[in-house]
Amino acid sequence: MTAACTGSGVLALANNDSLYGWGYNGDGALGNGSTGVATNTVPTTVKLPSGVTVKALTAGRDHVLAIGSDNYYYAWGQGTQGQLGDDSLKSSPVPVKVYGLLQTPPAVPTLTSPANNAVDQATKVTLTWSNAAGLAGYQCQVSTDPTFTTSLIANDSTLTVQADTLTGLGFSTKYYWRVRSYDNGVLGQFSAVDSFTTVMVAPGATVLVSPANNAVNQPAVDTLKCSSATGAAQYHWQVSTNPSFSSFVVNDSTTDTMNVVTGLTASSKYYWQVQAVNPGGASNFAGPDSFTVMALPVTPMIVAPVNGATFQRADTLTLMWHRVSYASGYGVQVSDTVSFSRFIVNDSTADTMLAVTKLNNLQKYYWRVLAYNAGGANAYTSTDSFTTRIAVPTSPGLVFPKLSTMGIPRAVTFQWRPATRAEEYKIQITTNSQAYTSGDSLGYFKNALFDTTVSDTSAQLAVALEPNTIYYWHVGAIDTAGMSGFSTTWEFKTGTGLDAVNEPSGIPETFALLQNYPNLFNPSTAIGYQLSVVSQVSLKIYDILGREVATLVNERQSAGYHSLNFNASRLTSGVYFYRLQAGTFTAVRKMLLMK
Incomplete structure (x- = not known):
């Protein structure tokens, strides 16, 4: 009870825990220390002992009984019949302690939820605490002031359960709260003070950045981007094959403003939307926008070597296939097993050919090609095979210009005999008979003046030789297995004319x-x-x-x-x-x- 009346006086407990009295002060019933003033027309302070406040009070005709914050009973006013309980028959104009009587207060509640210093709490929150059962009620105070002297958000003493639900709290605000129980008119001590902080305000909306709406030819692994949203903690992404988003390809969240989406299907249209999220809520979805994944290229057609080809080069073999539309590159696999359980080559190129080197001689190989682009890769071609040749060709025999001949035309045509298994011939010409490359088993000229490859058994240089100069020349034969050793080296000396017949006009006889x-x-x-x-x-x-x-x-x-x-x-x-x-x-x- 926070107020009481004597026969003609009133006492009331204020919010600041001070006790005031006014009206008839007979026998000091107002407790203000005065007996000379019979009537007070304004409230005067009851003179409780220092540091003591009143938790509950009641009154008789000319005396008052109160329970102090120290849990002792206090009485004042008329005491001629022992009403004050202070072991006397005297009246008292100030509170005196009732002899030997101490009130046991209710237990102090333990705050349970939200946990102390909890963050990201909703603006509607239910505070709970634990205490002994069977108490009359509880007082819950909530404030933005940890001392509870100002800014009381709640001060509810009508609670009969161990919970209090608050609504309309501010965003991003720290609150302090405490609870005390009461029973039989006696207030217990307040609990320890806990605090919690409410969530921030819901974030602003984001904007879809890329890919642009209705974009086409997008990769199968696409990076979706949106703008930063004010206050966003995360971004919720949804990707679907239908604009109603009744099913999802992607339905997840990131802390970044981009999301790499994998497993998209070529030639398919997708719809996407994004919303910004934080503990305070979520923005509206931005979008939806749409994009279409690039169509796959068709499977290429193998050109060379043809399937089942034999006598293929082992040193350097060029694999070739047709270019196909929409391909940005080609994947090539070569294996010595038809199941491709291991690879000799597993490579990619933007070209329609790939040079394969260092193959084994007399070995069967299997190979296949696929085309790919940003939309993905198509199926491999059917598997083709080829077999390398084991033997290099024989060395060719030189024919013309003959060894140690003089006056050779400067536009001479070099000739040699065919070599067994040869497909091409390498001819080298130098002016230094000691110009062999050190340690070379095939006998290459070092720094040859002329070094070219031809497909027949003759060669005429595009540039005329120097006049009256000694030259050395030899020829090697090349096939799929590699190159033979060079022929024996012949020397000759040029004359001054371009060809064998002197033509002053410089006009050739033939095309x-x-x-x-x-x-x-x-x-x-x-x-x-x-x-x-x-x-x-x-x-x-x-x-x-x-x-x-x-x-x-x-x-x-x-x-x-x-x-x-x-x-x-x-x-x-x-x-x-x-x-x-x-x-x-x-x-x-x-x-x-x-x-």
């Missing part, structure tokens, strides 16, 4: 297309040809599939010896053909670009 030099080349090579009459000349370059890749000459030219330089820096490695047409004359030669 001819010379072998390019050097061959192999990277990226430039010289191509020479001769015209016996004025002609409309066309000189073009073709790839192995017969597609024209360059036009070097397309004009009318005078009779004579012609030479030009071809730069293949924009082409990929491989076999190319160059074709000369001059009037009715047509000739084709092969050259090999290796980068």
Whole structure:
């Protein structure tokens, strides 16, 4: 009880725990220490002992009984009949302690939820505590002030259960709370003070950044991006194949503003949306936007070597296949087992050919190719096979110019006999008979002046030799297994004329297309040809599939010896053909670009 009345006086307990009295003060019933003033028309303070406040009180006709915060009973007013219980028959205008009577207060509650210093609590929270059963009630105080002297959010003393639900709390605010119990009009001590902090305000909305809405040709592993949202702790991503999002490809959260989505299906359209989230709530979804994954390329077709091919090169073998639309690259696998349980090659390239080196001789290999792009990879081709050759060719025999001959034309045509199993021939020319490469078993010239590869048994250089100069030359034969040792080396000495017949006019008697030099080349090579009459000349370059890749000459030219330089820096490695047409004359030669 927080108020009581004597016969003609009133006493009341204020919020600041002070006790006030007013009205008739007969026998000191107002407890203000005065007996001379019979009536007080304004409240006066009851003079309790220092440090003692009143927890509960009741009153008779001219006396008052109260329970102090120290749990002792106090009485004041008329005491002539022992009403004050202080072992006397005297009245008292101030509270006196009732003799030997001590009130046992209710137990102090233990706060249970939320835990002390809890964070991210909802703005509607239920406070709970534990205590002995059977008490009359509880007082719960909540404040933003840890001393509870100001800013009381709740001060409820009508609670009969061990819980109090608060609503409408502020966002990102720290609150302090305590509880005390009461029973039989006696207030217990307040519990220890706990605190909790409410959640932050719900985040602002994000914006979808990339891919752009309705984007096409997206990769199968796509990175979705959104903008940062104010106050966001996480971003909730949803990706679906239908705009209603009745099912999900992705339904997860990240702390970042991007999400790498894997396992997307080629040629499929996807819808996506994002919302910002924090403990205070979630924003509206941004989107949905859509994007479509790139279509897969078709499976390529193998060109060379053909399936079941034999006598293939073991030193360097070029695998080739057709280019297919929408492919950004090709995966190539070579194995010595048909199940591809182990790999000789497991590589990728943007080109339509791949040079494979250091294969074993007389070995069967299996290979296959797939095409891929950002949308994924298509199936491998069916498995093809090839078998390498075991033996290198025999060494060729030289024919012309003969050993130790003099006056050889500077535009001489070198000739040699065919070598068994040879597919190509390497010719080297030098002016230094001691110019062999140290430790080379095949006998290469070191720093050869001319070093080229041709497919027939003769070669004419695109550039004339120096006059009156001794030269040394030899030829090696090449097949799929590698190269033979070079032939014996012959020497000869040039004369001053370009060819065997002295032609002062410098006009050749016949049309001819010379072998390019050097061959192999990277990226430039010289191509020479001769015209016996004025002609409309066309000189073009073709790839192995017969597609024209360059036009070097397309004009009318005078009779004579012609030479030009071809730069293949924009082409990929491989076999190319160059074709000369001059009037009715047509000739084709092969050259090999290796980068």
